[in-house]
Amino acid sequence: MESLLSIRGLNVEFQTPSGPLHVLRDINIDVPRGKILGIVGESGSGKSTVIWAINRLLASNGAVNGGTATFDGQDLLALNDRQMLSVRGEQISMVFQDPMTSQIPVLTYDRQMSDIQYRRKELSMKDKRERAIRIMHKVGIPDPEDRILQYPHHFSGGMRQRAGIAMALLMDPLLLIADEPTTALDVTLEAQIIHLIQELRAEFEATIMVVSHNLGLIAELCDQVVVMYAGEVVEYGSVSNLFYEPAHPYTQALLNCDPARTQTKTRYLPVIPGDVPDLHVLPTGCIFAARCSQVMEQCKTTSPAKVQLDESQHVASCHLLDPGLQASGNAPRNVSPQGDALGEARPKPSVESGESLKVEDLCVRFQINSWIRSKIQKRPRFVEAVIDASLSLRQGETLGLVGESGSGKTTLGRAILGLVQAESGSVIFDGQELRTLSRTGFSQLRRNMAMMFQDPVGSLSPRQTVGSLITEPFQIHRINADLDEEAARLCEMVRMPQDFLSRYPHELSGGQARRVGVARALALNPQIIIADEPTAGLDVSVQGEILNLMNELQETHGLSYLIISHNLPVIRHVSDRLAIMYLGRLVEFGDSDEIFSQPAHPYTQALVNGVPQPDPNKRRSLVSIEGEVPSLANRPAGCEFHTRCKYATADCRNTRPRLSEIRVNGLDREVACHYPLAGESVEQERR
C-alpha cells in the first residue's frame, strides 16, 4: 500500500527547567493514501506532538532530533520555512479540537475563507467566495450564502466545527489532520461530525489522520490505527486487528478500560495501575513494563523489538510476541484480556429504602436583561434554566443526570445545594425544606451534602496545600478534630500517599486532583454527594480508578450519589436510576438498565444510540439525531423536542406533553412524550 506520509525514526525533545524531556522516541508511522489513520493514546502519549512535529509548529522549547517525514516525495523536516508555508494549509490542513478558539472571532467566515485562498492569485474575490460557499454547502451548513457573512459567534458549536472542516478542505489538501475533532462537542453532535467526515472522505478522496483518545470515535471512523504510549508507537494495525486481536498488553488494557466495551454491569471497572513514566529519565527496557500486568524479567532490561504479526501490517512491540518465546510455548500469544476478577454488579438498593433527597417542581431562572431593558426593548428578562424538575434520591442509590450541554443539569445540581438561587419549588432533605432554611441551619446541612466539581484541578484553591484543602471542611464547620490525623485518615480512604499532603494542586495529575476532590467531599461523612462530571478530563485508565473508588466508598459509607454527566457509557455503568434532561426539563426518569435497554423518549433514544461504539463492526450508517439544542431564550412551542424529533406530529408541535408514568416491562418510569417508545416499535418492525 502506498503511503502518502511516512514518518521514520522521529525523535522530539522538549527543554524544560528540570532537563530535557524525551517526548517522542523513534516514531515510525505510515499514512496510507486515501485511508483514515487514527492515532490513539492517553494524555502524555505524544500523539499531538507528532502532528505538531510534522507541521513544524513545535513550541519554541521543542526540537526534532533526527528522523524523516516523507510527504508526497519530500521530507517535511528538511524543508525551509518558506517551503513549509506552501505545505501547511495547502497540502496539509488541520481541524482543531475547539472551533471556538481556532477561528478568528473578529472576521466573518467570508473574510477568513478568502484569506485562506490568498495563494490563488488567479481567483477573483467572487470566485473565492463561490468556492467557499460551495464547500460550506458540502459540510452541511444551511443557507451558506447568508451564513458566510456571519461571524464565528453567530454559529452554534456543531456548525462552527463544520465550518472548521470547511476551511480545512478549502484548498483541497492531500492530507487532512483532525486533532480531537469531537472532544468539545456533545454526543449527538459527535455522531454528526463522524458521519460528515466519512461522507467527505468518499467525496474528496482525501487522506485523513485523526488524533483522539476516544476509542469509539477511532473504531467508527478509521481504517488503520496507531497506538501510542509515553512517546512510543506500541502497536500499529488495521482497525479490526486492533479491536479484535489487540497484541500489545497496553492496547488490551486500554480497550478493557473503556466502559463502553464492558457490556455487563460489573462491580469494578478495569484500570491500568500506575502512572505514565517520567520522560526525563527513561526506564531501561520496555516503556510499559512498570504498569504491565504480564511483565517478565527481560521487559525490565531490554526494549522489545517490533514483531510483524501476520501478512497484513499488524505490528506490535512486546517481548510476549517474540517468536522465540512463542515457540517455546511459555507464553500464550493472546494473553487473557479480561484478567481481573471484576465481581458481580452491586445489588440495587431496594425500592423501599428511604428517600434521602426529594426535589419537587424546582425552577431556576437567570436574568439576562435588566428590568428597564426588558420593558423598553420588549426582550425577555429571564431565561428558564430549569423548569419543574422533580426527582428523588434514595438512600445508597446512584442517580445519573444526563443531557447535552445547555440542558440545565449542572444548574439543577447546584440549585439543590443552594449554590444557585431557585425561583420556586422545593428541595427536601432529611425531612427539612432547604429553600426556607436559615443560614445556620443550612450550614449544618452542608455537612451532609457535598459536591464534586467538574474540573479536578480548577476546583482546588491553587495556593493551598492538599493537606489544608482536605481538612478545610473541619475548620469551616469548627469541628474539633486532630487535623493531622484526619488528613491521614482521608488520604488512606482515597488511597493517596501521605507525602501528597504537602503538595499544591498544580503539582497533581488529573486523577490525583480528583482523589483530593473526593477526600474533601467525604471529609465530614456526608450522606449525599453531588458529582458534576466526575470523570471529565481524566484518561480512561484513571477514570476507572476514580469510579471504583467512588463505588467502594458508597458501599462502606452508605452514600447516595447524584452523578451529572454527558458520558453515557460511564453513567450506564454506575447509575441505578437515570434522569434525562432536555432544555431544563426532565424528559425521562426511571430505572437505568431499563432505560438503556428500552429508551422511551425519542431524545433518550438518540442519546443512547449516539454513543460511538468501540467496535468497528458496529458502525452506524444513520445519524440518530439531526440539529442542535435550541437556545433557552427561544423555546420551541409544544413539545420542546419536536424540532429535532423524527416522530413529531401536529400534536407535538401544539401541546407540551406532561411528565407521566408509563409501565415498561413491569417497571414504572416517567416520560414526557406523546408517543413514548415510538422509536422502539419502529426499530422492532424493521428487524
Added chain:
Amino acid sequence: MNVTTPRHSVGRERLRLFLRNPMGMFGFILVSLFFIAAIFAPMLATHDPLALDIPNRLSGPTLEHWAGTDQLGRDTFSRVLYGGRVALQVAAIGVSISLILGLGLGMLAGYGPRWLDNILLLLFDSIRSFPTIVLALAAVALLGPSLHLVLVIVIVTSIPSYARLARTSTMALKNTDFVLAEKSLGAGTVRTLIRHIMPNVIGPLLILAAMDVPVVVTIEAGLSFLGLGVQPPMASWGTVLNEGYLIIRLTPWPIVAGGIPLVLTTLGFTFLGEALRDIFDPRLRKGR
C-alpha cells in the same frame, strides 16, 4: 498530564530567574543600599545634620565634609542620609497602608454586591481625577504643611490603583470552580476572601507596590521642595534640593548630593519591580 515530574520548587526556579536578570540585580543592589543608608543613618553620618559650621559654609567636597556644606555650613552628606530616612519612612508606611487598604477595598468591590462595587468605583475614580500635587496643595492650604499630611495624601491618592487591580483579579476569580467549591463546603465570605482569593490576588499588588515606591519618594521630595512637606530645619531630599536651589549660583554641591540618591532610588525600585513582574508573570517574559 499524567506524568509524574520530579518536584521542583517554584520558588527556587524564580530565584534562579531573578539571579539571571542583570537589571533586577542592579535594582536590588541599589534598593539594599538605600535601605542600609536610611536605617543606619545615625551611624553612617559624619556630622549632626542640624549642626552649623559657619566658617566652612558653602564649601565643596572636602575630607571633613564629603559632599560639601550649605549656606549655614551644615554637612550635606549627613543631611542626605537623614533625608533618606524620611523618604523610607514615607515610602514604607505610605505604600504598605495603601496596599492593605487598596487590597481590602478592591476585594470588597470585586466580590461584594453590584451597588457596593459601583459606589467604590465612583470613589476611586473621583480620587484619581485629581492631580496629586494639586490635591496636596489644597490640603496643605487648608491644614498647614506637615509630614503626616504628606503621608495621608500619598495613601489616599495611591489606594485607587491598588484597589482597581485587586478588584479586577477578584472578579475573575469570583466565578471559578474553586471558589464555588468553597461555597459548597459552607465557607463564609470572609474565609473565602482571605484564605482563597487574597493569596491569588496579592502577587501583582506587591509588584505594583515595588513600582510605586519611587512615585511616593518623588511625591514626598516634590512636596518638601515646594515647602509643603517636611519643614526646615529637618532634612529631606526635597528640602536639601530646595535649599541648594536657592544657592545654586554659589555652590552646585547640595543639588548634586540631593539629586543623585533620588535618581538612584527611583531607578533601583523601578528595575526591581520590573524584574519581579517578569518573574511572577511569565506571560510578560520576553522571548525565552
